[in-house]
Amino acid sequence: MPFGRQRKEFPSQLWTQCPTCGEMLFNKQLARNHNVCTKCDHHFRLGARERIELLVDKASFTEHDTDLVSGDPLGFADQKPYPQRVLQSQAKSGEKDAAICGTAHIDENQIELAVMDFDFMGGSMGSVVGEKLTRAAERALANRTSLLIVSASGGARMQEGTLSLMQMAKILGALHRLDEADLPYFSLITDPTTGGVLASFASLGDIIFAEPNALIGFSGARVTSETIGEKLPKGFQRAEFVLEHGFVDQVVSRAQLRERIAFFLNAFRPGARDPRWSL
Amino acid sequence: MPFGRQRKEFPSQLWTQCPTCGEMLFNKQLARNHNVCTKCDHHFRLGARERIELLVDKASFTEHDTDLVSGDPLGFADQKPYPQRVLQSQAKSGEKDAAICGTAHIDENQIELAVMDFDFMGGSMGSVVGEKLTRAAERALANRTSLLIVSASGGARMQEGTLSLMQMAKILGALHRLDEADLPYFSLITDPTTGGVLASFASLGDIIFAEPNALIGFSGARVTSETIGEKLPKGFQRAEFVLEHGFVDQVVSRAQLRERIAFFLNAFRPGARDPRWSL
Amino acid sequence: MDVVDRLLGNKKTTEGNGHLPEDAGLITDAALLTQRTPWQSVQLARELKRPHSIEVIDGLFEKFQELHGDRGYRDDPAIVGGIAELDGVGPVVVVTQQRGATTEENIERSFGMPYPEGYRKAIRLYRMAEKFHLPLVTLVDTPGAYPGPEAEERGQAEAIAKSILVMTGLQTPIVAIILGEGGSGGALALAVGDVVLALQNAIYSVISPEGAAAILWRSATEAEKAANALKLAASDLLKLGIVDGLIPEPAGGAHTDPQATITAIKSALIVQLDRLGRVPIADLLSARYERYRHIGVVVEPLPGTVPVAKKQPFWRKMLRPT
Amino acid sequence: MDVVDRLLGNKKTTEGNGHLPEDAGLITDAALLTQRTPWQSVQLARELKRPHSIEVIDGLFEKFQELHGDRGYRDDPAIVGGIAELDGVGPVVVVTQQRGATTEENIERSFGMPYPEGYRKAIRLYRMAEKFHLPLVTLVDTPGAYPGPEAEERGQAEAIAKSILVMTGLQTPIVAIILGEGGSGGALALAVGDVVLALQNAIYSVISPEGAAAILWRSATEAEKAANALKLAASDLLKLGIVDGLIPEPAGGAHTDPQATITAIKSALIVQLDRLGRVPIADLLSARYERYRHIGVVVEPLPGTVPVAKKQPFWRKMLRPT
Ligand SMILES: [Zn+2]
Numbered sequence A, B: 001m002p003f004g005r006q007r008k009e010f011p012s013q014l015w016t017q018c019p020t021c022g023e024m025l026f027n028k029q030l031a032r033n034h035n036v037c038t039k040c041d042h043h044f045r046l047g048a049r050e051r052i053e054l055l056v057d058k059a060s061f062t063e064h065d066t067d068l069v070s071g072d073p074l075g076f077a078d079q080k081p082y083p084q085r086v087l088q089s090q091a092k093s094g095e096k097d098a099a100i101c102g103t104a105h106i107d108e109n110q111i112e113l114a115v116m117d118f119d120f121m122g123g124s125m126g127s128v129v130g131e132k133l134t135r136a137a138e139r140a141l142a143n144r145t146s147l148l149i150v151s152a153s154g155g156a157r158m159q160e161g162t163l164s165l166m167q168m169a170k171i172l173g174a175l176h177r178l179d180e181a182d183l184p185y186f187s188l189i190t191d192p193t194t195g196g197v198l199a200s201f202a203s204l205g206d207i208i209f210a211e212p213n214a215l216i217g218f219s220g221a222r223v224t225s226e227t228i229g230e231k232l233p234k235g236f237q238r239a240e241f242v243l244e245h246g247f248v249d250q251v252v253s254r255a256q257l258r259e260r261i262a263f264f265l266n267a268f269r270p271g272a273r274d275p276r277w278s279l
Numbered sequence C, D: 001m002d003v004v005d006r007l008l009g010n011k012k013t014t015e016g017n018g019h020l021p022e023d024a025g026l027i028t029d030a031a032l033l034t035q036r037t038p039w040q041s042v043q044l045a046r047e048l049k050r051p052h053s054i055e056v057i058d059g060l061f062e063k064f065q066e067l068h069g070d071r072g073y074r075d076d077p078a079i080v081g082g083i084a085e086l087d088g089v090g091p092v093v094v095v096t097q098q099r100g101a102t103t104e105e106n107i108e109r110s111f112g113m114p115y116p117e118g119y120r121k122a123i124r125l126y127r128m129a130e131k132f133h134l135p136l137v138t139l140v141d142t143p144g145a146y147p148g149p150e151a152e153e154r155g156q157a158e159a160i161a162k163s164i165l166v167m168t169g170l171q172t173p174i175v176a177i178i179l180g181e182g183g184s185g186g187a188l189a190l191a192v193g194d195v196v197l198a199l200q201n202a203i204y205s206v207i208s209p210e211g212a213a214a215i216l217w218r219s220a221t222e223a224e225k226a227a228n229a230l231k232l233a234a235s236d237l238l239k240l241g242i243v244d245g246l247i248p249e250p251a252g253g254a255h256t257d258p259q260a261t262i263t264a265i266k267s268a269l270i271v272q273l274d275r276l277g278r279v280p281i282a283d284l285l286s287a288r289y290e291r292y293r294h295i296g297v298v299v300e301p302l303p304g305t306v307p308v309a310k311k312q313p314f315w316r317k318m319l320r321p322t
């Protein structure tokens, strides 16, 4: 049927059309379903705050490092100065930067949680994201708890240049200590996760979950196809494709995420380990 | 030129024709050149004793476990009883079984050396080979020296059934202890090395050397091509092919082997390590 | 007590091959077995309706979450592994080969013949078990590792070797169970354990009877002869000390009553994991080393050099069922 | 002394960025540099005649034995590594990217852009250095990791991430030297070190100037602007604390006198390895952790002093077209 005509009948602030099945979805209802199409299970992106609400035990989230904001180490300006971009993103998203971190419980397991916010400058990773994620990993180490990082990012933040690149090493240094301490690190990859974020913490979880059809790739598909000058295979860089190629443990739909993460938290909980087996 | 006629002029006990370049080679000269064609560098197989002489410092080899011989745990008989096959191979090869082990020096580095003998039942690995190689690894561990295993084998010895298969786990258990102790293990793969020998110690050296054009494969090429019902890629399962695919560090011609192994023995020698770096 | 002594019959039959006390309804003395010919075992082990790994996993565990991928090339459907909940034991890591029940599934899972990436997925899961101090349970059922050229190019031999090496030193208890066909190195890559059990009609061989017949008798039709010669039947493996105990099957074979078979596997598994859980990990590793160290038969004429039976680790006594 | 202080100029210039004392003829204070524009550095760093890794290895070391393969898929010619002998230091492990000098070589080595198997070979060599207590020396010179679909399929992101992770915890001293172009994550995968040096005209960037121009200025012709903005020149990296010291190049650039350049690299390398060799490994690892821990600039005002934007209805932003 002609959605062109249809759409007129649906004021867009109230309705959204599903890009997969074409269904017109009432926004409030869609939100209640955690942004998953009630007809075809298409997963729309989910905001960081809503993501936290979806994952953790009711009212168990305590946010940390809330006031951490970005400097302008390079005095960077493209068509606009970097500080101005940051302020605009803060205003637009209501967040200070592209990651929200805190302590929470999932099925009564205390964890450190870090959720990236794609709405803030495309979830790009600069010094603030690097610092907040590193602190989250260090808290997990100090508290002997698990760490869960939810990725959604276009990669490193260009406006902080090579300093952004270094955040990869900074975070991985902390994750290495977590690994040495045999503490579980879970990575949840959501749409889209690319570049330096995928090429660091997102790809190294003890368990790696991905959401259905999430875009997951190192190089942008444009770059990649230009490299070979041909079209890319069907489903290229989608969660299911990455699963087949062996880099994701499970593709989990949003409705089951919380329970699924809880299963592994319980399985890996120190309590579940038999001390008689430790050296 | 018509080698058919030529060969008549060369009594075969004195001359050998190179399968690669067709040159007729005087056996004594060939032996002096360690069975490498003086014209095209084709590597003929080299006996275990000659191999030891090629590799170690003059008169530095002390053999161990010389009298270890096979039992007949399964009472195995095909067209011939297993014990009879063993006796025939012993008579033919002058060795007790398919591996010769001992302590030696290479460029003044003490090492444990194990050399497989393809002339003894195709270098097949039964309990005796398993026991001798395991003892060699255990001696290296006890003496804190390096271990070098030279492989040449059709794989596990069928006549000892599943006991032969278990030798893989037995040897690898000892190699794991060597690895835990940070002691170097070198694997030299010679023509041919296949099956359970390749699928165990031969493929796991800290450094893996192979001789030019050596046949190196898990499944026999016959089985493999039957599996897909087509011809195999050129050079399939040859040393250079395996190098390209990432499973061998270096293909080294026989003339350079000793010096090459010495280089790594010296580089990895505990003496070469700076104690200030140890934890 | 080593293999030589066992072969010479110097063993207390009540202790079977000396590896395990009689418990959990395990058969530890081959003499007590209703004998089948090896060839009959081959047929039963390969029986299409025999319970396959996923069916067994479903029956054994409360919950099972499959984990995918080798983190390097591909997720191999011929190897299935993940985390499972076992009654009274808690979470364990499970790794197994999976044959297909249907032709389609068999093609997808390459008839239970893993590729190198399958073994690399297994290794990843072994290390996960070690990291999180979870016991490892493996279920073995494969004709062998996949022999195609792609598998060769991606390092089938290296993957199998690495898998065996990692298992010999893995710092967590391992129980391996041969369900059906244990095909050579491709099976061993999942079968290094502190305790290795086999179903009563399972087989475990260095080469398939057909393969051995083709090479040694120069005719595949001599497969039955080869099966007899290779001593690949579970009862033989028990005598040889390659497996520690046999899990009884229903009279007609596992496929005649999968549920009963799975129940027998489950009770055996729980008892063994409980026993191993009481062994300090350092002792577990020495015992695992000794277990394989003594498999094989060699003759050493020099007096005094014939290996003598090792004294049992101290915890062996305390593991007697109470 | 952390990066913020450095940026605010609270540092003793004689100590450069505070990471290294002035020694071995290293430039540790950017103020002492004869300035070039970043764009000039980009040209010099990419100069075809600039000494490339293999040439540098030949000049630096007495002996070099290359080691091949990732033990999983392929030997990647874009990464060259092995064991080398360094005067007065002894054996070291060297890992580097190699661009081609000729078009043929460039095609063979995919223009110095490694595939995942290249990084996996690097990881194998890193661990070899650790196992045998040999210091690790890396030489960085790449436009970036190969971006083709095959590289994506084989896990380019996982390989780079793993390589960085392993370097952060590797229990042996690491000196990384940026020779020419340090292209983003594909460079960082070889560049985590206890000491990171750069040649005077090297560049190191999160994205190529051309790439940044295309995205931020929507025109590749603005590459020079982007180069200025990105602060990718060695002198900027020194100020930012990303590199610890610069190795001086001949006036006209490294390519005008490769031998002199290599000599400068060698003396710097020997001094640094000697310094690191005197540090107990546990301290080395903490220092390496702290080195990266403090890179980056964040402002942390007292709670409440930051303007908080008012929130929109939550479903508004959620539903922006994907
Ligand atoms: Zn829909």
Ligand SMILES: [Zn+2]
Binding pocket: B018, B019, B020, B021, B022, B023, B037, B038, B039, B040, B041, B042
């Ligand atoms: Zn020749």
